[in-house]
Amino acid sequence: MKTRITELLGIQYPVLQGGMAWVAESTLAAAVSNAGGAGIIAGGSAPAEVIRGEIRKAKTLTGKPFGLNIMLMSPNADDLAKLAVEEGVAFVTTGAGNPGKYMAAWKAAGIKVIPVVPSVNLARRMERAGADAVIAEGTESGGHIGQTTTICLVPQVVDAVSIPVIAAGGIADGRGLAAAMMLGAEGIQMGTVFLASEECQIHPNYKELVLGAKDTDSAVTGLICGGAPCRQVKSRFTKRVNDLEHQGATFEEIEQQTLGSLRRAVKEGDLENGSFMAGQIAGMVREIRPCRRIIEEIFAQGEALLKDRAAQLGL
Numbered sequence: 552m553k554t555r556i557t558e559l560l561g562i563q564y565p566v567l568q569g570g571m572a573w574v575a576e577s578t579l580a581a582a583v584s585n586a587g588g589a590g591i592i593a594g595g596s597a598p599a600e601v602i603r604g605e606i607r608k609a610k611t612l613t614g615k616p617f618g619l620n621i622m623l624m625s626p627n628a629d630d631l632a633k634l635a636v637e638e639g640v641a642f643v644t645t646g647a648g649n650p651g652k653y654m655a656a657w658k659a660a661g662i663k664v665i666p667v668v669p670s671v672n673l674a675r676r677m678e679r680a681g682a683d684a685v686i687a688e689g690t691e692s693g694g695h696i697g698q699t700t701t702i703c704l705v706p707q708v709v710d711a712v713s714i715p716v717i718a719a720g721g722i723a724d725g726r727g728l729a730a731a732m733m734l735g736a737e738g739i740q741m742g743t744v745f746l747a748s749e750e751c752q753i754h755p756n757y758k759e760l761v762l763g764a765k766d767t768d769s770a771v772t773g774l775i776c777g778g779a780p781c782r783q784v785k786s787r788f789t790k791r792v793n794d795l796e797h798q799g800a801t802f803e804e805i806e807q808q809t810l811g812s813l814r815r816a817v818k819e820g821d822l823e824n825g826s827f828m829a830g831q832i833a834g835m836v837r838e839i840r841p842c843r844r845i846i847e848e849i850f851a852q853g854e855a856l857l858k859d860r861a862a863q864l865g866l
């Protein structure tokens with residue numbers, strides 16, 4: 552499958568691994584890149600020197616291109632923006648904000664820039680600012696989310712910009728890939744399915760929760776008290792936070808619960824106080840596979856569907 556995304560990034564399959572804070576480290580990123588996709592190291596809120604270490608480790612694990620994700624709400628964003636240039640990563644993806652102020656420096660360094668956008672408005676602004684592509688991320692995604700579903704967002708973004716669009720949110724098999732391509736996307740980004748990969752280094756409790764989740768086991772916190780709406784696997788933690796929000800808790804009271812909750816999930820598997828971020832598609836993720844198998848199976852299924860579906864429908 553060749554698209555402007557395979558061309559832009561010099562990769563075999565037009566698939567990016569989600570930039571999952573605390574989760575997306577060198578082993579996972581290198582495995583995805585070695586399998587022909589685009590692996591990503593997430594900066595999260597880690598100190599830049601820790602992330603420099605991960606980037607350097609990834610360089611020893613793969614000769615293929617990989618990227619850096621910068622979470623723009625994080626206080627380390629300026630440091631990571633500089634780090635991307637110093638370490639010469641192939642591309643940067645950004646989330647939770649507008650990366651406009653970094654764009655000139657990244658472009659001058661030859662780094663491809665691919666912001667995550669939850670809306671047509673931001674997609675347009677990013678194209679004007681010089682983005683090479685955008686990731687249109689639907690509300691089905693795990694973690695910090697916008698409001699619009701993938702099936703509604705992707706074609707609207709495709710119509711609004713000329714740069715290539717990568718679809719994210721709710722994609723974990725060849726059907727999702729084929730659907731994304733039919734909406735006009737030229738690539739996909741997946742996070743949740745890579746949580747359930749052999750190379751993903753998260754706590755075993757996290758993987759078990761993803762594998763055990765059913766279609767309705769997804770909860771969003773942060774919808775009432777401000778801050779960032781955040782999708783996770785339903786748990787005693789999400790019930791507690793949502794109950795507090797409904798009871799009129801302040802932003803600070805909620806923050807007390809959520810601060811450090813992703814780290815507690817990833818590192819400690821803390822079922823009481825951890826935030827196990829995952830998308831709605833967790834309900835369909837049923838087995839742990841190596842990244843290479845995940846990617847090869849998705850593209851084999853997706854390509855077959857794209858070729859055969861019209862005939863199956865008698866068209």
Ligand code: TUI
Nearest residue numbers: 572622646647648649667669673693694695696697779
């Ligand atoms: O960023 C994400 N997903 C994330 S970040 C994250 S870490 C976190 N930790 C604690 C609390 C919250 C998050 C976990 N998951 N996805 C990309 C994304 N970007 N989703 C939504 C947005 C977004 C939202 C508003 C991007 C831009 C924006 O507005 C910018 C503007 O200027 O209008």
